[in-house]
Amino acid sequence: MSGDVIHAETWGPRERKWVRLFAVTALGAVLLPVRQNWRAAERRTDGFPFSYYPMFSKRRRQYANVVYAVGILADGTRRRLRYSVLGAGGLNQVRRQIYRVALTEERAEDYVTALVPRLLTNPTCDDLVRVEIVRGEFDLDECLLTHQIEAATETVLASADLGRVPATAAELTPAAELVTAEELIPTSVPTPGAPSPGTSSAPGAERGQAAPADLAGAPQ
C-alpha cells in the first residue's frame, strides 16, 4: 500500500464507518469458528466459508479405516472401484459420502442398492458380477514403506449381485436368464468378523476378515 496518507475529509460522509463495520464483521465471522476447538468433539460443527478446519485436529494413528467399494468378477477376481464410478463430485466427496452412509449412518445396504443400477449402466463395469462395500483397515507405515496399498483386515459391510451370469456359466446354461436391476436384493454382513451368508462371499475370502493376500488380484 504505497503512497501518501489521504486526509479523512476525502472520504464519503459515512464511508469510513461503513468500512470499519464491514471489516470488523468479516474478520469476526472468520475468526469466530475458532471456539469450536474448545467444544466437546460431538458438539463441533464445521461450516463454509467460515470454518475451524477440523481435519487438522484429528488424531492420526498408524492404522486407519477406509470404506470403499470392491467389484468382483466372475472368476472371483476383486477390483476396487474408482471414485468416478461411485458418484459425482470428485474423489474426496465420494469417499466422504460412502463413509458417511455405510459407517456413520450404518446404511451400507442403502448405498449398495443405489450403486447397483449405476454399475449396470457403466461400460467399465461390464465384467463385474458382484459389488461389496468394504471397510478396510490399513497399516499406514506398511502401505507407504512397501508401496503396497493393501488392507490389513477387511470387513464387508454390504454386498449385492449385479444380476449377471458369469460368462463360463452362461455358456454351460444358455437358457439362463439375466435378472434385472429391480430384482436385485442386496445382502449384508452386519457383524464384522462373523461368517457371512453364503451368497455374498468372495472365493477364498472369509467374510469379515479377509487377509491382504485375498486382494492380490486387485489392480492398484
Next chain:
Amino acid sequence: MIGLRRAVATPAARLGLIRALIGGYTFFYLAKRRKMLREVVRTDPSLFAPVGPVRVLRRPVPTPVADTLNDATLVSTALFTLGAGHRLIGPVHSALVAWTLSYRNSWSMVFHSDNTLVLHTLVLGVSRATDAVSVDALVTGRRPDPHPRYGWPLTLMNALSTATYMLPGIAKVQGPSGWSWVQGDSMRRQVAIDSVRKEVFGSKAPRMAYALYRQRALFTLFAAGSLVLELFAPLALLNRRLGRLWAVAAFGMHWGIRAIMGIRFRYQLSGVSFASWFEVERLLELVRRAR
C-alpha cells in the same frame, strides 16, 4: 486492523486488476466444473448436508433451480470480471458465488480450499473495485486519484487470508497432538492416509509421498515451517515486505503440498489468492510501455 486504521492511498487500478484477476480465475474455475456441478446437484438427496448460507434449506432445491443458479453465477462472474454494473453486480455476484460454492459443498464434503475465494469475492463485491480497469470506468471515463478506499479492500483481503491460515494452525496445536504436532508425525500420517485413500479410490498417490515417508526429520522441518507460517500469519499485516515474504512462503507451501500429497489448492496454486499483497498495477504499466 492495524493496516485498516492507517490505510494509505492506493491506485484504483490495483484494486481493479485484482478484481479482474479473481473474477477471471472464478470464471475459469466454475466454467470448467459446470458439468460436474450439474451432476453434483443430482446426487441422492439423502446425502444433502447443507453448509453456510445453504443451511436455510432442509432439502435440496429442484435441479432446474440449482442449474439456473449455477449458470447465473457464471454470468455474474463474467460481468464482475469485466467490471460492468458493479454497484449491482458486485453484491449479487458475491452472494451467488457464496451460494454456489456452499451448495457444491453441501453434499457431505466441504472443500475448505474455496473459503478464501469466497471471502475475497465478498470484499471485492462491496468495494469500489471498478473505478479503474473495468467497463464501468471506460463508460464514465473516470481516472480517480489514489485513495485509501482502494486500499482497505486489499488490506482486508490480506487480513482474511492470514486468518484462514492461522485457524488451521490453532486447530493443529489445540488438537489431540497439542504442541507435539510440530514433531511432524501427524503430518506424516496425514500424507500416508491421504495417499492410501487416493490409491484405494483409483487415483495415484504422488511418488514423493512414498519417497519422503521414511524421512521423519524432514517432516519435523515441514511441520515446524507450516506451523510458523500459519500461527504467525497475522504478523504479515504489520509490514509490507514481511507480508510479501509471507505470501511467497505460503504460495511455496501450497506447491509443496501439491508435490507431496497431490492436493490442488487451485486458488492458492494459481497465485491469484496472493495477488492482493503486491503492486499488480505495475503489470499494466509494463504492458503500456511494451506498446
